[in-house]
Amino acid sequence: QLQLVESGGGQVQPGGSLRLSCAASGSALDHYAIGWFRQAPGRNREGVSCINNQDGKTYSKEFAKGRFTISTDNAKNTVWLEMNSLKPEDTAIYYCAAIPASWAPSRAVCYFSSLMYNKIETWGEGTQVTVST
Helix, strand or coil: CCCEEEECEECCCCCEEEEEEEECCCCCCCCCEEEEEEEEEEEEEEEEEEEECCCCCCEEHHHHHEEEEEEEEHHHCEEEEECCCCCCCHHHEEEEEEHHHHHHHHCCCCCCCCHHHHHCECCCEEEEEECCC
């Protein structure tokens, strides 16, 4: 059974960078899309970035474009989220989740929607990111 473990969170100053990892075990990632989500105190969980490991296509929410980069290291069965130019509003618990890539046409697999949320097979336990002076 696929299991996901996030790491790499921490506290950084505004403008700083962090690299989050989502390490998978129990299954290879090539039949999954991996999404990064975040949840700030008092707010709903929201999608951040997603990568379809079947074809490498990625999708990021507007706030993440130009600052966050998602990538997969197949040899390490790990998905990375490189976060630059961090802002205090990026403070949240960051989670990765696995979605079977077969649930939708390739162009729609990583589109954050209620349908996609319902297809999530596995969640990690999250890693805290705090951006403050």
